[in-house]
Amino acid sequence: MVTIRPIKQQDDASLARIIKHSLKSFGLNIPGTAYFDPELNNLSAYYAASPNRQYFVAVNEHGNVLGGNGIAEYGDEPGIAELQKLYLDKKAQGQHLSYQLLDAAVEFAKQTGYKKLYLETHHALTTAIHLYQEYGFKEIGHPLQTGEHSSMDRFFIMKL
Template identity: 45%
Template sequence: MNTIRKIKKEDNAAVAALVRNNLKKFHLNIPGTVYYDKDLDHLSEFYSRDDRSYYVMENPAGEVIGGIGYARFASMEDTAELQKLYLDDVAKGFGHGYKLIEFIETKMREAGYKRSYLETHENLKAALHIYEKAGYTEIERPKEVVHSTMNRFFVKELSIR
């Protein structure tokens, strides 16, 4: 059984490789994506603040096979940005993306956020499908976008459960 837990310093290299491998596969290993973010190799430190958090999914052997996080999105009130949802190829096709989204939305609600925002790219067809099926609605590009290459933007109200 796979487990989801908070990122640890020992996970930094595995998560950075997971992100970079996925972006490279979809020709997004270019400036303006998280591929070149200075914090990518130190995510456990980056996500150690109160307004953000990152989690990894590991298989029964303890290998990191996925991850997802959130951080406050200052340009929209009461909004967290869903960040860095990536899965290893061996973990794709089993519904893990949906499980991670549901998990992180619960964490966002617990942190007091009322909506989730995300940005992605048209090359990531599977991600677009998952986000739309998970209830995200496409919106216009916010002016505060950090990753300039991203060209698809979504939001979802986080209903109280």
């Protein structure tokens, strides 16, 4: 059985490992990706720094971290949140956990008062792109603003 819950400090190391391993497996351990985000090793502190942020973690019955995703404000764009860092451990893929994580993130974004959800991804992440499209995200063809993830080349938005 899998539980989706808010991040805890003890999840940080596992999540950093999952995210880095996933990006590296696609050759995306390069500047301009989450691989080099300064908060990557301390996600719990980053998401705890604002009530408008939250990171959700999928854990199995043994308490092992399987993956997660987050919601945070998107720059100065009013009413827009960014879906961030949706990654799963390779062993947890194919179990529809991404949908459960997205459900938790979208519900948080709605409750927090966001009106739209934005995300950036890379064309190599075809499974993720399919997931986002199936979930209701629409591709917009350009970033909303220039950000730190300059290697991302696919951009999506969804009205909440």
